[in-house]
Amino acid sequence: MFEPVTIKDIAKALGLSTSTVSRALRDTYEISPATKKLVTDYAKQIGYKPNPIALSLKERRSKSIGVVVSEVANSYFSQAVDGIESIAYDKGYHVIISQTHESYEREVINVNHLASRSVDGLLVSLSSQTSDISHLKSLHDKGLPIVFFDRVADEIVTHKVIADNEKGAFEATDYLIKSGYRKIAHLTSSSYLSISIERLSGYKKALAHHGIEFREDYVKYCPHGGMLYEETETAIKELLALKDKPNAIFVAGDRLSTGCLSVFKNLNVAVPNDMAIAGFSNSDVLDLFNPSLTSIRQPAYEIGRLATEMLLKIIEAKYPIEEFEKKVLDTDLYIR
Known part of the structure; x- marks a missing residue:
């Protein structure tokens, strides 16, 4: 011992x-x-x-921050975590990462575990199943510094860092329309996630901009955000079964984009001949896919860095911070 x-x-x-x-x-x-x-x-x-534990009890600081994401294997989150660590380690903080795998139950368990380990603050990106955020609200009300990134909760007044989801969605949809497609479906995560709401809005704006009618039956929600292959497959099969079926899809997520390509391959749907696709993805693997897909890239690394800087400012502030901001970073359209 x-x-x-x-x-x-x-x-x-x-x-x-x-x-x-x-x-x-x-x-x-x-x-x-x-x-x-x-x-x-x-x-x-x-x-x-x-002894760091004794020190943290004395100083009321553990010099560690908790990070809650859906999964590190998702290229967006792995890049964001790189950004988080680059700032944290420079400032002498340890980073404890936990994954929710898009489960609300896991998120609650992870958040409470990190809080009981007395982390100095939390960086949170909500799971796709989280609509009730009382587990975060009660900790925040007790004074635990929390900063949201990517998938944010409006009800909690704190710093938030996101990508310009609406603009990105507009550009991807606009790109498909300008490429000659007018029957564009939309595959997205759970309906109440902030990113889903913002991306749906951008998709609708692009359709309206080109005088194309919005169709409710062209929008498919995957509550697990692409984590379950069957869910993505069912959504695509439902689109293909429509009488007036779409000839293009705008996909609103990293996991969903690669999942969508797998489903097409298994169903022998040729891209882009049978179905064109554009989506949100930070995956470099897309360059290896044949056919590939045009994607909206988010500045994940920068989002991670910025969120961490904001969190450490709250943690190290001498006085309670009253002014909070929501930073919106630009996205890029990568045409493949």
């Missing part, structure tokens, strides 16, 4: 009181230089390391 050296051990060995040793190690002015040197030399010699 690993037994770390404690301040008590040093005090006993040097015949000093624990408070004297503690002050000497903290380098306070009340201790004479000679005693300080004696204590620090001995501490070095025996490999004394301050």
Whole structure:
């Protein structure tokens, strides 16, 4: 069993009181230089390391932040996590990542576990099944710093960092229309997610801009955001079964885009001859797909960095922060 050296051990060995040793190690002015040197030399010699848990109890800081995402395998989130870590480690914070796999239950368990591990703050991107955010609201009300990125909750007043989802969706749909398609379906995640609402709005605006009527039966929701192959397959089969079936699809997510291509392959639907597709995706793997798909890329790395900077500002603020902002970053259309 690993037994770390404690301040008590040093005090006993040097015949000093624990408070004297503690002050000497903290380098306070009340201790004479000679005693300080004696204590620090001995501490070095025996490999004394301050206990981070004891320190965090004393300072009320654990120097760690919790991150809640749907899955790290999703290229958007892996890039965002890179951005989060680049800032956190520079500032001496550890990052604890947890995945919800788009499950509300898991999100609640993960959030409460991170809070009980006394993280200094949370960076959250909601799961596609989360419509009730009381688990986050109660922690936020108790003073736990929380910053949302990508999938945000309007009810909680804090910093939020998102991509310009509406503009991105408009551009992708507009691209399909300009490529000659007028029967464009929309495949998206759960209806109440902030990104779904914003992307649906951009899709509708592009149709209206070109005088194309919006059709409710052309919109398909996948409540698990593409995590379940069957769900994506069912949605596409329903579109293909329509009497006036679409000839293009605008897909509103990373997981859904690659899932959609898999379904087409298995159903022998030729892209773009039978069905054209444009979607939101940060995956570099798309370049290897044949046929590929034109995609909207989000500045995931930048979103991660910015959200972390904002969170650390709240954590390290001397006074409660009253002013919060929602940062909206630009997206790019990658035509393949």
